[in-house]
Amino acid sequence: MKVIIAEKPSVARDIAAIVGATSRKDGYLKGNNYAVTWAFGHLVGLAMPEEYGIKGFQKENLPILPDDFKLIPRHIKEGKEYKPDPGAMKQLRVIRELFDKSERIIVATDAGREGELIFRYIYNYLSCSKPFDRLWISSLTDQTIRGGLENLRPGTQYDTLYLSAKARSQADWLVGINASQALSISSGSGVWSLGRVQTPTLAMICSRYLENKDFVPQKYWQHKLSLSKDSNVIVLVSEDKYNDRMDADKVAGQISQNGIATVKSIDKKTVKQEPPLLYDLTALQKEANSKHSFSADKTLSIAQKLYEGKLITYPRTGSRYLSEDVFETVPELLSGFSEHTLYGESVKRLNDLNKRSVNDAKVTDHYAIIVTGNKPDSLSGDENQIFEMILCRMLEAFSTTCIKEQTSVRFEVQEKIFLVKGAIINQAGWRSVSGIMADENEKDENSTLPPL
Template identity: 50%
Template sequence: MKTVIAEKPSVAREIAALLGADTKNDGFFSGNGYFVTWAFGHLVGLGMPSDYGISGFSKDLLPILPNPFLLTERKIRVENDWVADKNAVRQLKVIEKLFQKSSGIIVATDAGREGELIFRYLYEFLGCSKPFQRLWISSLTEKAIKKGFENLVSGFEFDGLYFAARARSRADWLVGINASQALSVAAGDGIYSLGRVQTPTLALICKRFLEHQNFVVKPFFQIELLHNKQFISFKSISKNKWESKRELQQARNSIERNGSVEVFSVETKIVTEQPPLLFDLTGLQKEANKLLNLSADETLKIAQLLYEKQFITYPRTGSRYIPGDVWEDIPKLVGGLMVRDDCREVTSRLKLGRLNKRIVNDLRVTDHHGLLITEKIPSALSAKEAAVYDLITFRLLEAVSDACIKQQTKVGLQVLHYEFGLNATKIIEPGWRAVKGSFEEVDSDLMELELPELKEGDVLRIKSGSILEKNTKPPLLYTEAFLLSAMEHAGRDIDEKEERSALKDVGIGTPATRASIIETLFSRSYILRDKKSLVPTEKGLQVYQLVRDFKIADIAMTAQWEIALHKIENGELEAALFEKEMEDYTTLITNELLKLKFDREELPDLTCPKCKSSSLLIRDKLVKCTGSSCDWIQLRMVCGVQLSVSDIESLVNSGKTSLITGLKSKSGKKFSAYIVLDAEGKSRFEFVKKHI
């Protein structure tokens, strides 16, 4: 017998059916020479500080540098303690018995860094020494699974992947646990966290927010002229920008008195715009955030569900290409979309034997190829699942379509000593741009502007002139899509040329982890959403101000760690050297953080408005009664607005806050209201009375 271990029950079920292991047991399937079982993600992980006999934190106990690291069953938080997850313990016992009964193991966890770590930690924790092979597939279709079982690979060929995953896991433990506890000790109160990728990401958001806040908006003016030739009207805009209204008016008067402009340059060129490549995970998350307003985490979860339902290929990919041997499947995938009404017209225009092969590049495929749909066409999906599936579907159709051919015209005009200009685009062959229909929906810059025939020396009469009043714009706040791009391309902003060149394709985090990093910042109350923008909270800004000059907030160093992990994976660097460097850095950052001095807001002593006897504990996320028999609690985040300490003090002492603006209803509509307490200590809104 052989044991096949999948990452989730749903995947195990598919594999079991294909292998003929159709007898269902408690925690596994069996039959036809196979046991097929599953994990629930990470059943085993690195132990918590309490597993090393450390129950409290002080300066004397930090840093914690485990040697060796301990592995434990997955733990869950119960009140203020971590206890073993009963479901994890139960399933581990099932897996252990199956391993003991088997001659070998087939690893079918997700084919990536985390999937490898899930199995290897479990294998080590159980003390197993049975030989194992790796099922390495990019989709869960029957065809892919069969092909994978026909080409099983020795598990030890993935040692590099495991060593990199383990090094990442240990580095995150060392830096995360020690830096977080050191900052919390320095603060003296409250819960704080720092992390290898988390803190540079917070720094990106805070730095951009402060640049936006401190930006001084300055008005400026331009002049727009209306022309007409050959019964065609068109406009030109001044290249000059005026800050003074007086100088602007003088220029406008002079231009209008002159009455005409002369064409001094006409540049026309044919531009070939190649279709986009396939989505990698980060690309899909960015597009879903921009078009569907889905968070990166939501998109990943939806993509994972679509993968497990066999509708798309493996989502946690960092590549946008496919290898040559996958190309033979592309015409079938495209042809299969003929059954969809919204794809039939596009598909019928494509010549299946002459599809654009730009996405084929064996050298640019990493562990997994770019995101594809499978031959299994879904018939019923939730609205969000369907929307994400369609993004992947239409991106495939775009990627294999012809290039878009455009004619771009740039015209330079002059009146007196003032220059004006206009740009126009004419679509000659729509190519891939026609996949989604309207060019206006796809790209407003592609809206066609009809121009008469213009040549150098032409003199055009000015029909009228108008003033355009504009303002300089501050740096844009990060949206999730924008932040994902910044994380992906973080190395581009590094000053040192050699480092920038080395890091340009690395960034911070990985496609599979960036979503969870952003969610961690939300859960720590470091950031919140303002419409689609990500903005730091007071707590987030406080942490940034404290650590921004430390290496833990430095994107360059974090990106260098990512490079080191890639080298470990490829066998170019010993994991032990990287882990020693992490220990040295952990010691340095811990000692630096312990020396920090917090400027903390003085918290008032408040008495519970419900029991009238116990004091209140004010935390970042809530305020609660300390009395053992009283359950009074007040959340500080109310309809998207964080209640300040003065708001809390006013609410408890006088039963009513000052008017709070910027509150947001479930429908997204903003409103203002007071928060008031009733006789039983329950809070409610009181709205401003409108006088008729």
């Protein structure tokens, strides 16, 4: 019998349906010579100091540096004490029994550092020595799962990934336990928490907050000048800025009496704007915050749900590129959205795909976040926004270059310089997908200038 272990029950059900394990048992699914079980996230973790005989916060115990880190089942808090989680203990017993009966184990936890750690900690805690293979996939569609099962990789191929995850886990423990106890002892009262990531991140947030809180805005004045010629009206902005309103008013009076603005120089250039790269998790989180005010955690939670719903590929990726083989599937993935309310026309226009986001060398453990081709049946408002952001970005990334003709004009009035910029879109390219023809920093370049 082969045992497949997934990270969550929902993923286990998807895999079980593919391998024919349709018989429901307590803590696993069985059938066709397979047993498919699951963890509930981190079932096993590093033991706390009490497990090493160190109780309380005492200065003489620091630093706490275990020679060999112990693994224990997940604990939950009851009152003031932490006790083993009954649910975790029960599932570990199920996993142990299945591992003991298995010929070989297939690891189907999330294909990433944390997913690898979840399995290895369980495997080591149970003192298992059975051989195991790795299912390494980037989406949960039936086709992808089947392909992954046909191309299992040796588990030893991911030893370095596990060691990386283990080092991160132990570093968090060493810094968190020792720094928290040291601070609590030094303060003389209370329990204070410090962490390897938590503390520097909090420091950055506080620093930015104080910078914003202590910022004193400085007023300045500029002149705006409206010019009219042959029914064309353009608005210029002065190059000079004035800290004193009276100085600005004085110059304004001199300018308004002149009545003529002379063109001093015209600079025209053609600008090619390449399409944006596909999303990795960080880029998706940043843009979701900018557009929808979603927190990073909320965006990740929604993306994970879309992934488990087989609508997008693995979200915890650090790459913004696709490999050549995945790129070949893009036309098929997008073809099902030709009737999409917002992006259907963009799908139909997409012919020669731009390959800026295709680079085998820049694909890490996973490629960029893309849709799987499955159309959503019913999504909440927030889920739909994230899904459509990913679909839109795919269409943008594979569309043609946007070509603009940008014009910068310098006028002179009473020896004062005024500036205006204009832009003409010669080829909308990828910008036609969203219809937004300029970025925030280009908002002064949207006007079409008259002949000058």
